[in-house]
Amino acid sequence: MHMLVRMARSLPRDPFPTIPSRRQFLKCTGATLGALIFGIARLPAPEKPPSPFAQRGYYITFMRMPTYGLAQWKDILDCCQADGANLLLLWMGGAFRSRKFPITWKFNEEHQNVRQDFGRELIAHAHARGIQVLLAFTPFGYDGVNQYPLEHPELKALKRYGQPTDLSGIYCWGWNLCPSHTGSQRFMREYVREMFFEFYPEADGLMIESSDYAICHCPECGGRFFEKEFEFVRAISEEVWTKKPGAKIVVYPHYFSGAPVPGFDVRGATLPFDPRWTLFFTPHSAHLDARLIRQARSSLWWDESPALADPAAIQRGARRARDAGVTGYVPSLEAYSFVPTHPEEGQKYLVGRRQVPLGFGWLKPDQHPYRELPLRVNRIAYREFSRQPDLAFDEFKQVLAGEIFGDRATPQAVNDLLEIQKVFARERSWSQASPLVSPDRVRAMKDGGTLKESKIVEYRAALDRVRQIEANYRGAIQPAEKELHRIARWMCDLWTGPDAALLEISQPVR
Numbered sequence: 053m054h055m056l057v058r059m060a061r062s063l064p065r066d067p068f069p070t071i072p073s074r075r076q077f078l079k080c081t082g083a084t085l086g087a088l089i090f091g092i093a094r095l096p097a098p099e100k101p102p103s104p105f106a107q108r109g110y111y112i113t114f115m116r117m118p119t120y121g122l123a124q125w126k127d128i129l130d131c132c133q134a135d136g137a138n139l140l141l142l143w144m145g146g147a148f149r150s151r152k153f154p155i156t157w158k159f160n161e162e163h164q165n166v167r168q169d170f171g172r173e174l175i176a177h178a179h180a181r182g183i184q185v186l187l188a189f190t191p192f193g194y195d196g197v198n199q200y201p202l203e204h205p206e207l208k209a210l211k212r213y214g215q216p217t218d219l220s221g222i223y224c225w226g227w228n229l230c231p232s233h234t235g236s237q238r239f240m241r242e243y244v245r246e247m248f249f250e251f252y253p254e255a256d257g258l259m260i261e262s263s264d265y266a267i268c269h270c271p272e273c274g275g276r277f278f279e280k281e282f283e284f285v286r287a288i289s290e291e292v293w294t295k296k297p298g299a300k301i302v303v304y305p306h307y308f309s310g311a312p313v314p315g316f317d318v319r320g321a322t323l324p325f326d327p328r329w330t331l332f333f334t335p336h337s338a339h340l341d342a343r344l345i346r347q348a349r350s351s352l353w354w355d356e357s358p359a360l361a362d363p364a365a366i367q368r369g370a371r372r373a374r375d376a377g378v379t380g381y382v383p384s385l386e387a388y389s390f391v392p393t394h395p396e397e398g399q400k401y402l403v404g405r406r407q408v409p410l411g412f413g414w415l416k417p418d419q420h421p422y423r424e425l426p427l428r429v430n431r432i433a434y435r436e437f438s439r440q441p442d443l444a445f446d447e448f449k450q451v452l453a454g455e456i457f458g459d460r461a462t463p464q465a466v467n468d469l470l471e472i473q474k475v476f477a478r479e480r481s482w483s484q485a486s487p488l489v490s491p492d493r494v495r496a497m498k499d500g501g502t503l504k505e506s507k508i509v510e511y512r513a514a515l516d517r518v519r520q521i522e523a524n525y526r527g528a529i530q531p532a533e534k535e536l537h538r539i540a541r542w543m544c545d546l547w548t549g550p551d552a553a554l555l556e557i558s559q560p561v562r
């Protein structure tokens with residue numbers, strides 16, 4: 053119901069609102085149209101409390117989505133706008149055609165932005181929709197940057213006992229750099245300068261994402277790794293603020309907190325904090341710090357819930373952010389479409405096969421997943437809970453019902469939709485689809501000895517439920533119900549033929 057009010061209000065004022073103009077008609081669908089035809093007056097207009105978050109939006113790993121061109125990205129931004137976003141953390145490292153360091157994009161030659169460089173148009177499109185864009189990268193690591201040691205192996209970070217750091221990464225496999233080398237510092241400065249000042253000067257700032265998987269343990273870095281990393285962070289920040297005083301620069305708390313850094317046996321530095329920086333906190337790599345949050349003008353909470361989990365998790369994320377007093381909730385909406393060259397997550401079966409974004413195996417490589425029904429559930433959840441973290445879950449379901457199914461919404465349909473969404477989220481990881489929609493993953497589990505019979509029983513029960521949903525919507529005519537049926541049918545079809553044997557139980561389960 054809230055949704056109807058909001059949508060109706062967003063339409064141009066009309067002294068005779070009972071007959072929609074053609075323009076209004078084209079702009080709205082389903083329930084909104086009903087509200088116009090049958091009179092806006094029947095709708096009460098309760099004021100919603102303002103969102104507790106000044107910054108709303110998503111973290112998207114642009115570099116790991118090589119298959120989408122400008123048209124798809126514009127549409128993705130339109131989705132972000134529909135979700136109430138005003139900020140996009142767009143991961144650009146390794147995804148632009150650097151002239152100074154071509155080695156940084158060699159791994160990503162198929163990326164449409166590497167080929168066509170539409171980043172500026174994309175940023176202009178975001179601005180036209182009221183969305184600020186920060187270019188994300190990792191200092192001394194991760195995509196793009198970790199390719200530099202292919203040409204400069206002497207800059208590799210070192211492990212505790214002096215051997216070079218291991219080859220690792222996601223999609224872009226390479227090596228972290230040692231920030232104590234002047235060559236590493238110079239490379240980082242020149243690479244980011246080129247990205248921000250030469251390629252995308254209209255971007256609103258930078259997101260400097262400290263590595264969550266490797267640091268350097270050489271004698272010079274020692275216990276002072278984050279001081280060394282900060283040399284670059286401070287230098288590039290000052291340079292950006294000199295040329296663009298209003299630029300937003302998002303950094304990790306590790307330079308100021310003095311606290312143990314999650315994942316590493318090292319404490320953060322205790323350098324002075326400049327409140328112009330925006331702080332970034334995550335559940336796994338940068339724990340909330342009340343003292344620093346109070347000092348910062350803005351601070352963001354990230355979690356993985358829209359990309360990997362369900363509406364209840366998104367609500368928990370929004371509440372956690374609100375309770376911590378951060379000014380923004382900008383969780384992940386990552387979806388991969390690259391072809392792995394290494395065993396991501398240790399899984400050999402993934403190598404050489406294009407990643408299936410969010411497990412939606414019916415998509416063609418150039419079709420983005422953000423308008424697909426299961427993800428729309430999480431997007432609507434993000435929009436609603438980032439505005440009202442304490443919204444009752446039943447009220448959220450009503451909003452979802454109206455928006456997806458319109459006037460024909462039934463509680464059953466909403467529950468079935470939530471059930472289908474849960475199937476895709478079940479045991480999903482960054483690089484692997486849910487086993488329920490990936491016979492290949494189940495086969496790998498079986499071959500690896502991790503497919504327990506109790507698990508098979510659970511999977512069979514979940515798929516039985518999908519079969520019921522498939523049966524419930526055979527012959528449906530409402531578009532969303534038809535879509536629900538199509539997806540359930542697609543899931544059922546995955547488990548016919550030889551793959552059905554994967555979920556056979558060989559002996560009674562005790």
Ligand SMILES: [Zn+2]
Nearest residue numbers: 230268270273
């Ligand atoms: Zn070092």
